[in-house]
Amino acid sequence: MxxxxxxxxxxxxxxxxxxxxxxxxxxxxxxxxxxxxxxxxxxxxxxxxxxxxxxxxxxxxxxxxxxxxxxxxxxxxxxxxxxxxxxxxxxxxxxxxxxxxxFPNWYFCPRCRILKRIAWNTQSSPNAAELKCSNMGRRVEGKGDPCGSLKISRRPTMSPVRFVVACENGHISDFPWSRWAHQNSDKDCDGGENGSLYLYSTPSAGLAGVVVGCVKCNSNRSMAGAFQKDVLHRIFPSGCPGERPWLGPKGVEECRDKIPQTIQRGASNAYFAxxxxxxLIPPYSAQIQQILDRPDIWAEIESLPTVDGSVEPFLRIKAKNLGVDPTLSFKQYESVAPTARWMQKAMSCRRKxxxxxxxxxxxxxxxxxxxxxxxxxxxxxxxxxxxxxxxxxxxx
Structure with missing residues (x-):
């Protein structure tokens, strides 16, 4: 692997x-x-x-x-x-x-072309059942055994879809496959979330040859026009859902002034950092830092009865013996002491x-x-x- x-x-x-x-x-x-x-x-x-x-x-x-x-x-x-x-x-x-x-959470089977939603926190492993096709229906071409009837090791691994939607405020969501397939249909169908959607290709060129269809009600629609501006306003009448998948399913914030646009998940306009x-330049000499990095120095500091009152004379003596400016030594200690005390507290309390x-x-x-x-x-x-x-x- x-x-x-x-x-x-x-x-x-x-x-x-x-x-x-x-x-x-x-x-x-x-x-x-x-x-x-x-x-x-x-x-x-x-x-x-x-x-x-x-x-x-x-x-x-x-x-x-x-x-x-x-x-x-x-x-x-x-x-x-x-x-x-x-x-x-x-x-x-x-x-x-x-x-x-x-992300995205929608995957399709390269063999039978069924669309399947996979949870955001599904773990990766060589033979994870969640990432294998379990479709018991026939292939789109009407040939072969159903994927779900094969041994788990022979089942096709689901692949992520390449279309997602994003808004100008930085939110990104899954493409609304079910609503897109049923948008021009007058049929009342709830088949979009229970394994009835398929993503397949036709001889037509470009996006017109990429079709999402529902086998439950026979509704289908090509991806032609999916990238046009505001083409999703009927699907998102209240604006962008404000999803931030990198923060998990609860990372949603209000975003009602923008209509999401369809993009390809790996496109150059999908993400910019x-x-x-x-x-970061330390304000004091390397020799002073070496003093403060010595474990025996910190061990003696930690053993002092009162840190705030005893460290300064202790460091002045140590610095003087080592030929380093005592004043600068104590100033540098003050700059790192908060982190040191936090680490000492974490060690003693063993808190997360x-x-x-x-x-x-x-x-x-x-x-x-x-x-x-x-x-x-x-x-x-x-x-x-x-x-x-x-x-x-x-x-x-």
Whole structure:
């Protein structure tokens, strides 16, 4: 089985939050940062994950908080995925898989052409029954055994449809297959959600040769004209449903002033990430940082009876003995102490911390843009440069 993977840097651009990623026989969407990281851990394991994914940049956070009118405290970076041994990931501290949701939710069988809705959180596996065709009806051409009568290993794997709808405010939804097929029909049919829809091809050229039909009432309609502006206004009379699949089924917000437009899920106008860059330069010398990074120094700091009252004289003595400016040493300690105290508290309480981060998307439909932000950060240190987004692999 081919592994679902891409480079770590692609987790920001072009496969940032809300972007669809095509893997073999499936299409997934990068999940929102409220579910990063995907690994559920506690204590030391959780701190390793946080160390690998969390980035603190106060200047950038203040800038974006002002621009977006929302409080931003820190940022998250895609982490390296665990190495795989066969089909089992090795336990490696700080390495987790990136979380994805399934989008679009409509799939079709390449053999019998039936349309089937698959849940947004259906897991991927080589022989997942949910991703196999279970249609007991005959093929569209009227030949062969039904797919559902075959052994599970021989059943065709469902493929994602290539049409979705999106609005100028960045919302994206499944194409309304049932309502499109029955829009010009006067028949009262509820067959759109129970395995009665088929997506098949005819000899006609272009979109006119792509037809969605209902075998229950014999209604059908080609995809010709589906990409025209406001052609879906009869299907969405109240405007866009405001769906944000990367946040799950509950990530819906009100959006009544736009009519969704049909797009192809992998088209160039489906997703754009707006990248904001920041250079993070530590304000003090590397020698001071080395002092604060020493485990024995932190162990002595943690053993002090009162942190706020005892750290300054302690660091002044240590800095003086090592030939470093005592004043600068204490100032740098103050800049990192809040994080250190938080980590100490997390270790002692063994609590799960939920990361709430600003994650938005940028969608351009028919040349019209709306603002949103995906973050790319570069960290520069005196002795070396570390770019968030290396050539290491991240897997979904």
């Amino acid at each position: 081919a592994r679902n993977e891409f480079r770590k840097s692609q987790g920001v651009v072009p496969f940032g939050v809300g972007a669809t990623v095509d893997f073999e026989n499936e299409s997934l969407m990068s999940a929102g940062l409220d579910v990063w990281p995907s690994e559920k851990a506690e204590g030391a394991a959780w701190l390793k994950i946080m160390e690998a994914t969390q980035i603190a940049d106060g200047r950038l956070a203040r800038r974006l908080s002002s621009d977006l009118k929302r409080k931003i405290e820190f940022f998250l970076s895609p982490t390296e995925a665990p190495e795989l041994t066969g089909f089992q990931p090795q336990q490696q501290p700080g390495r987790v898989f990136m979380p994805f949701v399934r 707006k990248v904001v860059s920041s250079i 911390y939920v990361i709430a981060m600003m994650s938005t998307r940028h969608m351009e439909v028919l040349g019209r843009q709306s603002l949103s932000v995906t973050i790319s950060i570069r960290r520069e240190f005196p002795s070396r440069t570390i770019r968030i987004g290396s050539d290491n692999s991240s897997r979904g």
